Amino acid sequence: xxxxxxxxKAVAEKIRGELRAExxxxxxxxxxxxxxxxxxxxxxxxxxxxxxxxxxxxEIGMFSDDNRLPASATQEELLALIRRMxxxxxIHGILVQLPLPKQIRESEVxxxxxxxxxxxxxHPTNVGRMVVGQQAFLPCTPHGVVQLLLHSGVxxxxxxxxxxxxxxxxGKPLANMLMAKGPGGNATVTVCHTRTRDIGAFTRQADxxxxxxxxPGAIKADMVCEGAVVIDVGxxxxxxxxxxxxxxxxxxxDFEAVKEKASxxxxxxxxxxxxxxxxxxxxxxxxARRVAGA
Ligand code: GUN
Numbered sequence: 001x002x003x004x005x006x007x008x009k010a011v012a013e014k015i016r017g018e019l020r021a022e023x024x025x026x027x028x029x030x031x032x033x034x035x036x037x038x039x040x041x042x043x044x045x046x047x048x049x050x051x052x053x054x055x056x057x058x059e060i061g062m063f064s065d066d067n068r069l070p071a072s073a074t075q076e077e078l079l080a081l082i083r084r085m086x087x088x089x090x091i092h093g094i095l096v097q098l099p100l101p102k103q104i105r106e107s108e109v110x111x112x113x114x115x116x117x118x119x120x121x122x123h124p125t126n127v128g129r130m131v132v133g134q135q136a137f138l139p140c141t142p143h144g145v146v147q148l149l150l151h152s153g154v155x156x157x158x159x160x161x162x163x164x165x166x167x168x169x170x171g172k173p174l175a176n177m178l179m180a181k182g183p184g185g186n187a188t189v190t191v192c193h194t195r196t197r198d199i200g201a202f203t204r205q206a207d208x209x210x211x212x213x214x215x216p217g218a219i220k221a222d223m224v225c226e227g228a229v230v231i232d233v234g235x236x237x238x239x240x241x242x243x244x245x246x247x248x249x250x251x252x253x254d255f256e257a258v259k260e261k262a263s264x265x266x267x268x269x270x271x272x273x274x275x276x277x278x279x280x281x282x283x284x285x286x287x288a289r290r291v292a293g294a
Pocket of ligand 1: 095097140141
């Protein structure tokens with residue numbers, strides 16, 4: 001079997017078109033959805049993510065408030081900026097790009113955010129709301145994965161999904177969303193991680209494999225069954241002297257080999273990445289909609 005490629009850009013563009021119309025509707029009511037963006041330090045990958053997120057905001061008519069702090073920024077400087085955004089009625093969502101420099105205590109930063117502006121869904125209040133099935137901002141990458149599956153016509157209900165990776169940003173929230181009751185849920189979920197013995201023994205049983213291990217090429221062809229759906233969340237920069245930048249992006253899946261066994265597969269780039277940004281826009285527009293009461 002040679003897999004059909006899931007076009008994340010096309011799905012993202014469709015949803016962004018709907019969001020553009022919603023932004024126009026909110027603007028006509030006097031509310032322009034606004035995203036407060038904070039980047040600490042100059043990690044090149046984080047810089048490029050933040051640039052792409054802000055550009056996507058502008059493309060659908062939202063505004064972004066861009067804030068850059070030096071890598072030497074203190075905890076107090078960052079907290080002061082978050083408190084200002086918590087108070088600012090023009091800001092409907094706050095994005096603090098992770099990871100943060102070593103001197104900053106991430107958990108304290110996430111707790112300082114107003115949960116009703118936490119459009120990344122990382123505040124423990126939103127995590128708790130999600131786990132118990134209350135209305136919450138869902139973390140953008142796992143929410144993007146679920147939307148990509150739904151838009152691709154993949155039956156999630158009753159499927160066995162094996163997630164490789166247990167991060168707070170992807171693996172853990174994705175497991176919760178897929179096992180929740182309702183559309184996009186009702187799956188049987190297994191989570192593998194760095195201490196799992198023989199990951200392949202689990203992934204070979206999966207109808208859907210989600211690779212979120214942060215390791216290029218971690219999922220090989222002999223680890224998936226014929227006809228599986230394979231979603232690659234990995235975004236790894238691997239050295240490539242033929243590129244002007246000196247690197248290329250590679251996922252966690254050995255794409256060329258696995259696509260010969262899978263029925264559906266996401267590429268990197270152009271798979272999950274555009275969906276992450278789209279769900280951030282979705283959460284920010286939703287936050288503005290709640291404020292506008294419209
Ligand atoms: N770093 C990697 N992924 C994310 C994300 O979804 N949100 C934020 N804020 N930082 C990240």
